[in-house]
Amino acid sequence: MSGLFSDDSPTNLTEFSVSELSGSIKRTIETAFDHVRVRGEISGYRGPHSSGHAYFSLKDDKARIDAVIWKGSFSKLKYRPEEGMEVIATGRVTTFPGSSKYQIVIDTLEPAGAGALMALIEERKRRFTAEGLFDPARKQLLPFMPRVIGVVTSPTGAVIRDILHRISDRFPVHVLVWPVKVQGEGSGDEVANAIAGFNAMQPGGAIPRPDVLIVARGGGSLEDLWSFNDEAVVRAAAASTIPLISAVGHETDWTLIDYAADVRAPTPTGAAEMAVPVKADLEAQVASLGARLSGASSRHMDRRRQDLRALARALPSLDQLLALPRRRFDEAAANLGRCLEVNTMNRRRGFERIAARLSPETLSRRLIENRRRVAERSGLAERIVERMVDRLRGRLGSADAALRSAPARVLHQTGRAKDRLSGLMQRADGAMTAQIRHRRTELLGHDRVLQSLSYKNVLMRGYAVIRDTDDKPISRAGALVPHAQIAIEFADGRVSAVTGEGAEPPPASTPPVKPAPAARASKKAEPPPGQGSLF
Template sequence: MSDLIDNPTPGQNMPEYTVSEISGEIKRTLEGGFGRVRVRGEVGRVFRARSGHLYFDVKDDRNVLACTTWKGQVASLSVEPEEGLEVVVTGRLTAFGGQSKYNLNVDEVAVAGQGALMALLEKRKKQLAAEGLFAPERKKPLPYLPQVIGVVTSPSGAVIRDILHRLHDRFPRKVLIWPVAVQGASCAAEVARAIAGFNQLQPGGALPRPDLIIVARGGGSVEDLWGFNEEIVARAAAASDIPLISAVGHETDTTLIDFVSDMRAPTPTAAAELAVPVRLELMAWADTMGARLTRATTAALAQRRQRLGDLARALPRGEALLDGPRQRLDWIADRLPLALTSGVQRRRVALSEVAGGLRPSALRALVARRRDRLSAVRLTPAPVTREIAQKRDAITTLSRRLESAGQQRIDRLRQHLDARARLLSSLGYQATLDRGYAVVWAGDTVVTRRDEAAQVAALSIQFADGRLDVVPTDAPDVPPAAQTPPAPATPRKRAKPQTPPETPPDQGSLF
């Protein structure tokens, strides 16, 4: 019997496995024995790979369980694991033969108890408050009467009906509804996209940009409202350029979006009341202000009328104002004839006094003195001649300057005239004739229509090189003697610049 066995060593008849075979058997055994399980523990190390996969650990006081959530499963998680958070994870237990490890493929994460949720909420609140997202100075004032209101909520709930009903009762406005899930795994991402989407709308576009955003949801448990406690929602609300009102839950419910929003409303209905005023109250207020304005105007006019009457009683009569000037005029008019007579008499006396000093002997003596002075001047003509010569030289110099200035002026005018002539030749119709056009003349008149040409006895067509006389076929019969051909056009000659008059010759001095 021993001859039939190659190796009679005991235990050598067990089957042999490859490494991949044994890893596969362990994986199948592990997955078949456990299947889908729920594990409770504290989240340890959390790592998100660049591929989008999420790797983290769930541990207790003695052991650690490696967990993996693939990229396609991350978006469906209701709570994203954070280090130190106590959670209950659900998934399938599997093995990874490449590293001889087993792990839990997690597709659902839930916080283990409300206390853990509150602890996570407080942690996020402290983080966002440290960044200044809760600061009062960064909150924007709400518009008094928005034209368009954007509402982020579920389109099928009672919340949107309450908001629309309240807006219709108070002050109807245009409402844009961005439908989102208000609870569940996709709530936070959809609400954040809705807020960012309203802010990306451009004013004057096909879809109007809201002046105010309301994020609303009805009441519920902490787990139901947890989507509004996510950091992505809080940061989207803080980054909104449009004023935002948060109306999540009832008055006792508080979420992170309430702290970063510009205004918190206790209920969705209260958010609609904060968004718009009451139209009837505004109309009543306007009527009250109009009545007050009318009363104030009437009272002001009455007060000023009374003041004017008081001042008018204190003023003198118009006739009394003219009595004094009229009396002075009469007094001056009575004194005027006597003043004229007295003035003439004084001037007559002064004339007599002056005329008494005018005697012939005095005039003869004055003439003799002036004649002697003239004779003295004639005996010494050198200074006078020199002065005359200087004046003549000055006049000659001035004349030469005037002549030079006049010649320069004429040269400038001639250059300007030549430039205008060149411009006229370039813009005139003669240049057009060189390109094959012609001008039809009836005497000195240009003919531009066929009806006008038919009524003329003789025409003259001007080409670039001259004129040609023609007779239209539709012209009336006119004797040849009556058909006087127009004078041929002569090219306009450039006006010759006038030669400035010659300077008259120097005639010398008369002295």
């Protein structure tokens, strides 16, 4: 008995591979459900894939089924899928053997009744409002007198004829018509492309760019006007840089483009009336304003003429205008001499303060310091030159010894090196000569500075230094006593003298006596131990 129920016993069941079983299930399901209509809510929709296909799910309160819309079918859909939208999908059920799942391949998609369409419109309206597409701050003002009007509508309907007739009656302007379908499959994309096309025109191009746009359509049911609830149309209207008038349906019909447009017109004829003013009214208003302008100009000229006459009578004479400036000029001329004297006295005091800070000791210290610096730099330059000459002489001697000890072949090969070394030596001698000349020029410059600062040059111009018995310079007359021994130093030597009684200063009117020019002192005279006053 146990042998009859063994696992090794043969069976009559057919053996399938995994692929065969999956293929059999796929054919069975596709045969049984090749054309079905499914009602459910769209879930997990994120827009079309990069390949153009759309993947999402349909669900209700109890079940869920995967759905796919292939790229070719997606472009033909009248209503595009949206997250949370309740739809009726028509297609076929198939399986995906790679993961043992089944899904519905959708061919057509439509909302589940008018209530669903209204719910979809409300949902879009809330979403667009949250994005700010309906914000009143984004709306533009219509131009008062446009030159070109662009109309987006059907070229064969009564709407375009009504618009053209109304514009012709009120104010004839250039009208551009962009023909589109206003209902049916693909009409929303055509309207959106027309709005974007008008905005893409460049000012001054071959086709004039419109100053205002009118998107118009006649009345109809909710399904007929559904193209103007399309998301692409709403976004194109909101993004338009040209002011846009929405004239879709009758006054009671509302679509989402009415909220995104800058202005909503109740009818297409009303849109034409909003776009252009009445030419006759403008002409009458211009004539009225011209008459008012002419009368106002005449009255203004009369008033200005009267004001000019009154001002001419009140204008003072030339003598009255120049009286005050003449008086100011006379007062300034009277004060000019006194101001010059005061200014001269202030300048003299300033010069005296500066002269008080000058002393022979300061100049002597500067001369001694400059001599010391010149001597140090001169000695340093001589030592540097000697060291450089010794260094070059040593290098030359080493090179010469090396050349003498080299074989004849090496001497032959180094002939050019000798020439180069000779050139370098000449350049070195020239550089040393130039450097010595430069140092000598600097030394002579310092010597000229010392000579210009020496008080000997002042003595050569006729001045003299008064010294007491201690050989100290005397700078003031009050420091002398009668019958005192003094020494007067001139440019060419010194003389002894004895002071007399105190002498009165000469009167201011007596011209000063020009001293006799002193003989030029010898350049080899030794400098005195101190310096007297320069004045």
